[in-house]
Amino acid sequence: xxxxxxxxxxxxxxxxxxxxxxxxxxxxxxxxxxxxxxxxxxxxxxxxxxxxxxxxxxxxxxxxxxxxxxxxxxxxxxxxxxxxxxxxxxxxxxxxxxxxxxxxxxxxxxxxxxxxxxxxxxxxxxxxxxxxxxxxxxxxxxxxxxxxxxxxxxxxxxxxxxxxxxxxxxxxxxxxxxxxxxxxxxxxxxxxxxxxxxxxxxxxxxxxxxxxxxxxxxxxxxxxxxxxxxxxxxxxxxxxxxxxxxxxxxxxxxxxxxxxxxxxxxxxxxxxxx
Amino acid sequence: xxxxxxxxxxxxxxxxxxxxxxxxxxxxxxxxxxxxxxxxxxxxxxxxxxxxxxxxxxxxxxxxxxxxxxxxxxxxxxxxxxxxxxxxxxxxxxxxxxxxxxxxxxxxxxxxxxxxxxxxxxxxxxxxxxxxxxxxxxxxxxxxxxxxxxxxxxxxxxxxxxxxxxxxxxxxxxxxxxxxxxxxxxxxxxxxxxxxxxxxxxxxxxxxxxxxxxxxxxxxxxxxxxxxxxxxxxxxxxxxxxxxxxxxxxxxxxxxxxxxxxxxxxx
Amino acid sequence: xxxxxxxxxxxxxxxxxxxxxxxxxxxxxxxxxxxxxxxxxxxxxxxxxxxxxxxxxxxxxxxxxxxxxxxxxxxxxxxxxxxxxxxxxxxxxxxxxxxxxxxxxxxxxxxxxxxxxxxxxxxxxxxxxxxxxxxxxxxxxxxxxxxxxxxxxxxxxxxxxxxxxxxxxxxxxxxxxxxxxxxxxxxxxxxxxxxxxxxxxxxxxxxxxxxxxxxxxxxxxxxxxxxxxxxxxxxxxxxxxxxxxxxxxxxxxxxxxxxxxxxxxxxxxxxxxxxxxxxxxxxxxxxxxxxxxxxxxxxxxxxxxxxxxxxxxxxxxxxxxxxxxxxxxxxxxxxxxxxxxxxxxxxxxxxxxxxxx
Numbered sequence: 001x002x003x004x005x006x007x008x009x010x011x012x013x014x015x016x017x018x019x020x021x022x023x024x025x026x027x028x029x030x031x032x033x034x035x036x037x038x039x040x041x042x043x044x045x046x047x048x049x050x051x052x053x054x055x056x057x058x059x060x061x062x063x064x065x066x067x068x069x070x071x072x073x074x075x076x077x078x079x080x081x082x083x084x085x086x087x088x089x090x091x092x093x094x095x096x097x098x099x100x101x102x103x104x105x106x107x108x109x110x111x112x113x114x115x116x117x118x119x120x121x122x123x124x125x126x127x128x129x130x131x132x133x134x135x136x137x138x139x140x141x142x143x144x145x146x147x148x149x150x151x152x153x154x155x156x157x158x159x160x161x162x163x164x165x166x167x168x169x170x171x172x173x174x175x176x177x178x179x180x181x182x183x184x185x186x187x188x189x190x191x192x193x194x195x196x197x198x199x200x201x202x203x204x205x206x207x208x209x210x211x212x213x214x215x216x217x218x219x220x221x222x223x224x225x226x227x228x229x230x231x232x233x234x235x236x237x238x239x240x241x242x243x244x245x246x247x248x249x250x251x252x253x254x255x256x257x258x259x260x261x262x263x264x265x266x267x268x269x270x271x272x273x274x
Numbered sequence: 275x276x277x278x279x280x281x282x283x284x285x286x287x288x289x290x291x292x293x294x295x296x297x298x299x300x301x302x303x304x305x306x307x308x309x310x311x312x313x314x315x316x317x318x319x320x321x322x323x324x325x326x327x328x329x330x331x332x333x334x335x336x337x338x339x340x341x342x343x344x345x346x347x348x349x350x351x352x353x354x355x356x357x358x359x360x361x362x363x364x365x366x367x368x369x370x371x372x373x374x375x376x377x378x379x380x381x382x383x384x385x386x387x388x389x390x391x392x393x394x395x396x397x398x399x400x401x402x403x404x405x406x407x408x409x410x411x412x413x414x415x416x417x418x419x420x421x422x423x424x425x426x427x428x429x430x431x432x433x434x435x436x437x438x439x440x441x442x443x444x445x446x447x448x449x450x451x452x453x454x455x456x457x458x459x460x461x462x463x464x465x466x467x468x469x470x471x472x473x474x475x476x477x478x479x480x481x482x483x484x485x486x487x488x489x490x491x492x493x494x495x496x497x498x499x500x501x502x503x504x505x506x507x508x509x510x511x512x513x514x515x516x517x518x519x520x521x522x523x524x525x526x527x528x529x530x531x532x533x534x535x536x537x538x539x540x541x
Numbered sequence: 542x543x544x545x546x547x548x549x550x551x552x553x554x555x556x557x558x559x560x561x562x563x564x565x566x567x568x569x570x571x572x573x574x575x576x577x578x579x580x581x582x583x584x585x586x587x588x589x590x591x592x593x594x595x596x597x598x599x600x601x602x603x604x605x606x607x608x609x610x611x612x613x614x615x616x617x618x619x620x621x622x623x624x625x626x627x628x629x630x631x632x633x634x635x636x637x638x639x640x641x642x643x644x645x646x647x648x649x650x651x652x653x654x655x656x657x658x659x660x661x662x663x664x665x666x667x668x669x670x671x672x673x674x675x676x677x678x679x680x681x682x683x684x685x686x687x688x689x690x691x692x693x694x695x696x697x698x699x700x701x702x703x704x705x706x707x708x709x710x711x712x713x714x715x716x717x718x719x720x721x722x723x724x725x726x727x728x729x730x731x732x733x734x735x736x737x738x739x740x741x742x743x744x745x746x747x748x749x750x751x752x753x754x755x756x757x758x759x760x761x762x763x764x765x766x767x768x769x770x771x772x773x774x775x776x777x778x779x780x781x782x783x784x785x786x787x788x789x790x791x792x793x794x795x796x797x798x799x800x801x802x803x804x805x806x807x808x809x810x811x812x813x814x815x816x817x818x819x820x821x822x823x824x825x826x827x828x829x830x831x832x833x834x835x836x837x838x839x840x841x842x843x844x845x846x847x848x849x850x851x852x853x854x855x856x857x858x859x860x861x862x863x864x865x866x867x868x869x870x871x872x873x874x875x876x877x878x879x880x881x882x883x884x885x886x887x888x889x890x891x892x893x894x895x896x897x898x
Contacts, residue, residue, distance in 0.1 A: 014356025014416070021413040022375050025382075025390035037880045053891060079289050082282035091525045092286075098517055099293050100470045102300070102510055103494050109502065110296035112761060113303075113311050116768045120299075134709075136770065137756040148292070152470070153418075156463045157425055163459065164429060194425035201377065202421055202467075209383040215715060219756020220894050226383045228891065233385045234612040235717065236887045237880055246386045253381040254374045310787055312767045329566055330589075330605070336563045340556050347552050392620050402622040450542045458545065480613060484623040486579065486604035496584030496607030498760040500839070501783055503585065528544075 026250065032243035045244035054228065054245070058252075061224040065207035068146045069154075072203050073196070075147065076154035083155075084162045093159060100152045108145065108216045115141050115217075137219035145217045146210065154199035161195025162188075205253055225249055297514060304507035311507070321508035328505065331493070335509065337404070338473065338489040345411035346468035352412070353419025353468075354461055358453070360420070361427045376417045387414060388481030395482060402484030410482045411472045418471060419464035426460035427453075578818035579604040581614060581625040583805070586678075588838035595825050601818045618643055618810050625810050626819040632667045632804040633718075635674050636877035644673040645809040651820040654827030661866070662844035665804070666874055674806035675823050678841040680778035681802055681864065681872060682719055683795040685785070690772040699727035699796045702773065707753045712766070712774040715759045717883075717890035718875055719801065720747065723775060726799045733876040744889050751897050766791060777803065778862055779841040786840065793861045795868065802872035804844075 036042040048054070083089050083096075099107075113119050115135040122132050135141050165188065173183045189196075211226035220227070225245055232242030300311075304322070308315035325331065360376075363369040379387060391410050392402075400406050430453070438452045454461070476491040483492065494506055580592075584607040592603045606625070608614040611634040617623055619641060630638060638644050649655055649671075658676060668674045684696040690710075694701055702711060713720055722732030724743035734740060755771050763780050765771060767787040776784075781793040807826065809819045825831060832848035842862050843849065849857045857863050864872075878886070 010355040011359025013352045014359055014420075017352060017356070017413060017416055018372065018375055020394070021391070022378050024394060025387070026378060028390050028393060029386065037884065053888070053895065056895060075289070078285060082286050085279070085282060086286075088525070088529075091522065094466075094521045094525065095290070096293065097466050097470065098514070098521065099297050101473050101517065102297055102514065103491055104474050105476075105491075105494055105498065106300055106502070106506065106510060107296045109311065109761065109764065110299040112764060113768070114295065114299055116765075116770050118768055118770075148296075151293075153467065156467065157422055160422075160459045160463060161425060161429070194428045198421050198425045202380070202418065205377055205381045208381060211383065215757070215759055216761055219712075219758050220715060221756060221897055223891075223894055227894075229383050230385050231887055231891070233389060234610060234616070236884045237612065237616075238884055239389070241884075242386070246382060249381050249383075250378055253377055257370070257374050257377065310764070310767065312764065312787055333563050333566050336559050336566075340559050340563075343552050343556050347549065389616065392616075392622070396620050396622045400622075406622075454542055454545065461545065480608070481617065483606075484617075486606060488606055493584070493607060496609045498609060499583055499780075500585030501760075501763055 029243040029246050029250075032239050033247050035240045037238055037240065042240070045241050048241060049244055049248060054225075057223060057225050057228055058248070060222065061208050061226070062252075064143070064146075064210075064222060064224065065204050067143055068150060068207045069200055069204040071143060071147045072150050072154040073200065076151055076199065077158055077196075079151075080155050080159040080162050083159055084165075089159075089163070093156070096155055097152050100149075104149065104212070105216075107148075108213065111141070111145050111148075111217060112136065136217065137221055139218075139222065142213065142218040142222050146207065146213055149213070150203040150207065153202040157195040157198040157202070158192060159195075161192035165191055201257075204256070208249060208252065297510075300507050301511040301514065304504055304511045306504060306507075309504060310501065311504075321504045322512070324505045325508045325512060331505070331509065334488055334490055334493055335513070337487060338491070341404070341408055341411055341489060342469050342472040345408055345415055345472050346465050349412045349415035349468045350419050350461060350465045353416045353464055354423055354454075354457075356416065357420045357423040357427055361424070376420050378417075379414050380417050380421075384475065384477030388478040391478065392481045402482055403487045404485075406482040406484070407479055407487060407489070410478050411475065414475070414478060415468035415471045418467045422464035422467055423457055423460040426457040430456050575602075576600065576815065576818065577602045577604050578815050578822055579606070579624060579626045580822065581606050581608060581618075581623075581628040581810075583607065583629060584609065586629065586805075586839060588835050591826075591831055591835060591838075594831070595822060599818070599821050599825065601815070601821065615641075615643070618812065621812065624812050624814040626813040626815045627822055628808050628810050629677055629805050630674075630808060632665070632806065633875040633877055635806060635808060636667045638808065638810075639668070639673055640877070643811050645811055645813060645816065646672050647675060647809060647823070648820060651817075652824040652827060654824050654829075657827050657829055657832070657845050657847035659844050659846040659849075661869070662804070666876065667804075668806070674808045675827065676844040677805045677807050677826070678779070678836075678839065679802065679804045679844055680842055680862070681795050682723070682775070682777055682800045683781065683793055683861075684773060685766055685776050685781040685791055685793045686773045687766070687769060687771075687788075687790050688792060689790045690769060696773070696794045697797055699723060699798055701796075702727075702753065702775075703750055705753075707773060709753065709755050710772040711750070711753045712755055712762055712771045712776075713757045714762060714774075714776055715757050717886045719775065720757075720893065721886050721889055722801055722875075726796070729798060732799070732801060732873055733878065735878060735882050740885065740889060744893065747893050748896050751893075754897060757894060757897070763787075779839075782840045782842075782862055795861070795864060795872075797871065799871040799873060802869070802874050804874070 033045055034041055034043070036044060083092055086092055114121060117132055117134070121135060125133060169187055170183060173187045178186070208224065209226035209229065210224050211230045214220060214222045214224055214227055229242050229245045232238045232245065303311045303314065305317050306314050307318040307320065360369060360372055391413070395402065395406050434452055435448055438448050443451065474491065476495045479489050480492050494502060497503065497506070578601045580603060582605070592605065595601070596603050608617070611631050614628060614630060615634055615638060618625065618628065652675065655675065662676045662679065663671050684702070686696055692706065694704060696702070721740070721743055724747040725732050725734050725739060728742055728746060730739045730743070758765065762774050762776050763783050766774050766784045778793065785791045785793065807823050809816060813819055826835070827845065829845065829847035829851055832843055832845040833851040836843045836848065836852060860868070
């Protein structure tokens, strides 16, 4: 097909990028994962990973990443939907993104102030006679702040999918007697599945390696694989073990992509092979 | 439908309030004469004055903006063509492997990316500074651009391309007049996400910078040990207001010049 | 498509404009002298006015970069590609850097102001004869607490932390050596212990502390204690000083069983480009007036006896931050335990953290 050639010249930079900045680092990390502290070849790092500490960390990472993605999706979907109905939707969309350009550490410090025992939220609760609540260093605040950070990444792709939805499809469905829920689950949601998938990937995958928020908001009461990696790379200078954990993170990511990829109904490619 | 739109407005208002709460908190304290974000003493403009007299800080800010804009721009271009390349691939297993490779940088912790890029740069012999930071930012932004552009490509009906070709459109025309206008929302979203990745990044930038070049993120994180000064709050306030004005201004200007059709080919 | 091309052009134009603005600011902000001294320091760890003063007096141009952790700084210097003339590592990092051959010896003949330093702070175990490093700031690890939130408890002993009435009231810093070291100290062992039994004992004892631990955090401990988010914190004296400056209720004490004595010293990395300039800078910072001004700005304790004479007596006689010699005898500097042992400490600390969940 003619198209194939014309596209491939312009996409060369992309494939060069993959080679230099994805494959080369992976090779580097894989290489390091087989080294011990003195630079000798060893399988100990891998053996070490299958101990209870790291397996527990893995489960913990997955669990929290799952929760964060779930809540992001639940909050983002209606937001995106309502946004498509507004008059100046692109403006509102940009206004959603702007807070994400403010430095993360600063926003987290602001949350420490907001959620603090003497912060505005507690002051507000006290007006209603509710006693001081410990909000910081809890699962709730951790997930809240994580969702806060990732939500633009979920809203935007879903917005794009919803925006293009042909409204006559919804009208048709309702004319045919479908309830709102059926219209949503059988018409709207499936047609926006690509946006949802992109959002889920953009949120779940980075959530697995969160480590800064785990310390700042959760006070290390939540620890993820990211915490362990950062410690290994920086504190213990054990790049071998750190790389091993990174290898496993990559493997997990690939597995998730395979699982979510199989349910794909729409076409991902053009051309003769579908 | 009256009920829905009222519910919608309340819901959106709530979302926006929560999104902007920390920002307003930061800006509130930028007027604090107290010196930290712990208690509000009295109102003052002194921190804003401090920003304008801190030349080093302003230069760092400008560096940060330049790197963010350029890296997002280049990453978007490379990412869009990459997404096109992926979508037109015929080999299904090769396609899914490339998709997995695409996401490797997103799943990797910043420390790992920073360390491995540093090794790469020193092996090749690239001098650390503006160039290494720019290249690194482009590198970690490309995957998110691809992720944001792909859904739009997937939604595109391939018969559009066939029809255009049948009508005698050149390859360039198909690209610029059919495909790109259709995926434009994806391109813009990808660009803005890349901008976010770049502005927020600390660890990767930290590892690959040198020669006195630094970004706002690195500067702020380094201040954490001794305490972040309210000058940074003031700077944030200025950045926020300027960005807001630019965005609103740009939007209304572009609205005046446009036909009320909206984005894309189909409406 | 037109909109896209317009946006692209707009972005490129903005970048070019900003580039010229930066260039202008760079030229107008001071001497364009080619002779630069590149300094790599912790954030907010020097009075910026002093940098200007140094530029004026010496004629060198100062290039300033910051880092937020010793390990990150060491990684940067070790990998190469940089040419910092001065770095300011903590004492344990200096040992590691020496072993990895990352430092240049300092020519004492070029830094006559060295005589200003109190001899107690020279010739320490991590750098005999100060061949590679000159002291900059120092401090201790101790307990900062808020008497207003407590029932009259004091913390003369580490045991006080295990008091059941302190449930969920203690903040610990996110450092394996600090926390495990504290555990070892509370049992009467050295915080440099490499004995497996002693370490396990320390871990068991620390595990009993977990009900009292509210969170394990980093530099934000300052903000948290000032906000009275917790009653007690294990932290460095420098941060305690910052906290107490903000919230006058707070107090600080160093338990008697012993604790850590830390140093941040100036070193000249092997990859330095301007060794002359580096020496000039070190000598400048050792000057009594300069050091006193710096101590005022940063707020940490300095080892410069001549400067201490010039400072406010209220500050320098405060035993919490300038402990007397007898108190100092109980303090230990961290030895470099080697990467393997450091790994063991970290695994133990990770186990401790997981015990909290």
